[in-house]
Amino acid sequence: MAMEHLRWRPTVNERDFIESALQSDLRVDGRRSFDFRRLDISFGRGCVFVEWVVIIDVVAVSFREDGSSEVQLGETRVMGYVTAQLVPPYRDRPNEGTLAIFTEFSPMADPAFEPGRPGESAIELGRVIDRGLRESRAVDMESLCVVAGKYVWSVRVDLHILDNGGNLIDAANIAALAALSTFRRPECTVGGEDGQQVTVHDAEVRDPIPLTIHHLPIAVTFAYFGEGNIVVVDPTYKEEAVMGGRMTATVNSNGDVCAIQKAGGEGVMSSVIMQCLRIASVKAADVTSKIRTAVEKYATEKALKKVKRLPASMSQKTNAPDVTMVDKGDDKLGSQSVETLSDVQQISKDPSVVIEANDHEDAKPMITESSTEVKTTSSSGAAVESDEAQEIRSPKSLKDAIKPKHKRKKRKDNRS
């Protein structure tokens, strides 16, 4: 069933409006010709505002969500997810790992996207990103070899387009890079009598290792209007529907051109193309620094969370429940909150590292209600008991939730 009738087509008025605005160097969303839209990169669970209770859950379970990123470029939203598995290598490259990129144009992004077989633009997007990442050797393949000729790591990047606000190639590229930068593969050792036995270590036993990424190839898309005279960067989906042609240049911050894609469309003068390439390398440096900052921030947050596994630091977090206990005014509650505070006072002499982490934590409960999107969170630990006489109060349930398994018994003695 053809979904062509569902593809958004601009009206004559819209087309004229966009084109005449561009003649006067104005874009419909107020940007300048060579400005990118706002870029937000988030990792892990894909939530930008992570409520503090979720963080506590994370501490109790090992951090397995590496390699998952969600990128929002203006209205376009793409999610990237990296996984790896051990496979035999290709015959002609016995000591190199493989990298495969799968793009999913999810029907949720656009009513014109059909589930099932990928359309033309999906395949084009996949190829452009593939060329930029794999063929430019951005990710080191030889370090993915475990036993030459027998076992190598095959890295798979899944890109899900969640919202089509235009310029999917750039957003998907950034999502792939962000996910690859935070991905950690399990460490494995080769042993056994014949040196062929491979043991893959669990994340708990040995820290997983990041991929070796030599450079970050950034895709920058240009849209041409008015017979190739007007150029804009990062078109929205309305501009894409009206444009005459497009070109995507994948460059890295060193100024190397990794890939160029100009598939049909209006003819553009070569001087304009050269100018676009120069603009692309400037933009690439900018986006690279944004990606690196986001990845580093995520890495430090993860490192801080690891520190919090210490028992002393765990009970400090009970400061936070006070904020969420607002709606339950019960006497039982009052007495328990007193108990938790006294626990905290006993261990108030802690290394400064932990206290700093706690401040970081305390800031979080304040922002649960204030997000740009309408977001509501469960105000308590959502403790439920079918026996109504013994409804569990939030601090106790949260304390249970935050305790790591091996520390639980010790704390119970103190409390009761």
Add this chain to the structure above:
Amino acid sequence: MVETGRADGRNPNQLRPFSCTRNPLNRAHGSARWSQGDTVVLAAVYGPKPGTRKGENPEKASIEVVWKPKTGQIGRQEKEYEMTLKRTLQNICLLTVHPNTTTSIVLQVVNDDGSVSFHHIIAPLQLTSFVSAAVAISCGVMENGAVILDTSKAEEQQQLKSFAHLVFPNSCKSVVGLKEPKQKDEQVERGLITSITHGVMSEDDYFNCIERGLAASSRISEFMRNTMQKDASEAA
């Protein structure tokens, strides 16, 4: 209280903290992101579109569900989720209001940490365009016979003898406007819309799961009601 030793330290009847975000997507007509603990699912709704597919009854609205896993190809498991969800929704929604239309629902698993097949489907849908009419819960039966609510992936794969995903109708009929004081013994519509079980469990265990699930579902439905009311009051 007997310590059942859940990996994340929860009590057997404790749900993971949940949160939702309404309308995070721009192109979709309605969307929501629902997270319960580490499980996060994003749902988008488009429609109603004119026309029904072949084989669907044109006198009623038809619902089309697409389920997208985080990685890997679409296989039988995904098709099963799609089919179950479609049937559940057909029973919840009033289909005669928009005959000969197709509403399509797309779900994307952002993170899977257990109980992914249901809460996360039902809950965001309530928040997108359908009125909240059902709540989903998953319960598991452990080796020692204890029943736990809201199973995580580790629990589902390792510790549980069997588990069940249950969908109940919502307990309160009104969503917007009336602020009834919550009474302890509210009339609860006791029924079961969907039930999918894995593994072997005794009848008693199953009914036990249902009882607990019903109690827990009232919490979730209260949360959803608050969310919808907040949104309605902001819109007003």
